[in-house]
Amino acid sequence: MTDKWVVGKDPGQIDSRGADTYEATAWGRRYVARDGSTRDLWLLSFGATKEDRPKAEKAAAAFVAARGMPAKGGWKARHTPVPAGSLHPGRTSAPERVRVIEFGCGVGTSATLLDWDRATAHQRFASDAWPALIRAIDDTRALPGSSCVDCKALSGCGALARSPGLLQITPTGPKRARRSVSVTDLRSYRDCPAKYHATRQLKLRSAQPESSEIRRGRAVDSWLNERHGTHPHDGCRDLPGPADPSSWNVGGLHLVGKEAEDGAAMLEQHAYVCPLNGLGPGELVRVQHQVACFDPELDLVLIATPDLLYTRSGSWVWWEMKTANSRLYEGEPLMARYPQLAMGVLMLAAGVLGGNIARSRVELELLHCDDLTLEELDPSRPRVVSEAREVIAALARPWAEDQLYPATPGRSCRSCEARNWCRSGRDHLAAATEES
Structure with a gap:
């Protein structure tokens, strides 16, 4: 179908939000049975199928499939209904059944995310999607992040911290359009400029299976994110680990055998030293919170997403967790091995998060199957900040000057x-x- 499915209402009076029209649609491929009894909405991914889409997203897609009417246009304007008389009757009738199907364009695989009748689609929209939509509509906070790159109001925005000279690199060559960069970007570029361009800019991903170590690390990370995000923030000391250490699920991942047992052992190690254990009730906790600042000299938005941010007596602690099969190598500087720690040091030292820098810390928890390593960095110490600058500048300088991104096998x-x-x-x- 070339037209869209749109749910909306006729324009009315401008409300308190400054809007007179609300519409919902879903991007993807749309199919209708000739008798109108069934509608399929296919959601497309560049690489493999995404079977872990949020329940609010799936419920919203099902609702649009169940209630949407054919319409055209909509780009920076209201959608225009397609006259019913110009369409086959099946395309305008309310379906009894809707299916939302995920399709991975990179590998040609598909997965049915849901198969509901119309009543279930309406119920799940009310319970799962509507609260999320209301939050999105009502929330007027400024949330600095990667979207700042395209924001025309950036020059007058007070929410995005200014950190001139944070990278301490001198721009060369012609002026570049504003862009963003993270340590993940820089590490990918260090591996291979072409890899950075394909995976970080073009968002291409291979469908080859992840290694056991990466799966285990993602599972441990997801488990801790869920625990740390609970309210109140009681820490992990008294919370149970997986009921069956040899087989457990989290975040769409299923671990079995040795990788599950090793992951469960790491979670047990963490529980004893969880940074939220005994944290005061008045402290702030942010899980996987995106932190951003702006270097006006480079016209560059710097992005970081620490595993955990929390306050301790009014000062911020930047906490990172890693899983590993081996101990730290003493011959390699800590921030060179984990440059996200260096970025944390620079952002805290620049006052991006505020608070008392003298009491702020960057913490690393390195989990092993039978032990753990704890390291701490002080962003108020000039020597630590200087080392952090050297680490990030060494990664960022070649990236900032490159315009071709050649492959380096x-x-x-x-x-x-x-x-x-x-x-x-x-x-x-x-x-x-x-x-x-």
Whole structure:
């Protein structure tokens, strides 16, 4: 179908939000049975299927499929209904059944996210989607982040912290359009500029299975995010781990066998030293909260998402968690090994989060199966800040000057998410296989 499904109401009086029209639609491919009894909405992903979409998103998609009427236009204007007389009757009748199907364009796989009757679609919209929509409509807070790159009001926005010279690199060459960068971007660029361009800018992902270590790390991270996000923030000391350490689920992941047992052991290690254990009731806790600041000299928005931010006596603590099979190597500086710690030091030292910098800290919790390592960095110490600047500048300088993003085949090709789209990487691996 070329027209859209739109749920909305006729324009009325301008309300307290300054709006006179509310419409809901869903992007994707739309299909209708000839008798109008069933509608399918196919949601498209660049790579593999996304079966862990939020329940509010799925309920909203089902509601649009169940209630939406054919319409056109809508870009920066109201949608225009398609005259019913110009369409087959099945396209305008209310369906008895709706299905939302996820399709991974990169690998050609699909998964049915839901298959509901019309009444269930309405009920789930009211319970799962409507509260989220109301929050989105009513929330007028400024939330600095990657969207600041395209914001025309950035020059007058007081919510985005200004941190001139944070990277201490001098722009060269022609002026670039405003952009954002994170440590994840910079690490990807360090592995290979072409990998950064494909995965971080074009959002291309390979469908090859993740390693056991990465799956385990994501599962532990998801488990702790759920625990740390509960209210009140009581910490993990007295909370149980997985009921069956050899088989458990979290965040759409199912771990079994050794990877599940190792992950459960890491969660047990964490419980004893959870930073929220005994935290005062008046302290603030933010889980996976995006932090941003702006360097006007580079016209650059810097982005970071620490695993956890919390206050301690009015000062911010930036907490990062990593899982590992081996201990820290003493010959490698901590911030060089984990540059997200360096970014945390720089942002705290620049006062991006506020609070008393002298009492602020960056903490690392490195979890092993049978032990853990705790490290702490002080952003008020000039030597620590200087080292952090060197680490981030070494990563950012070549990235800031590059405009071509060439492939640099090497060790990272074997696990590269962009390998399917990189001839240089595939040729490198083929040559390495022949030599061996």
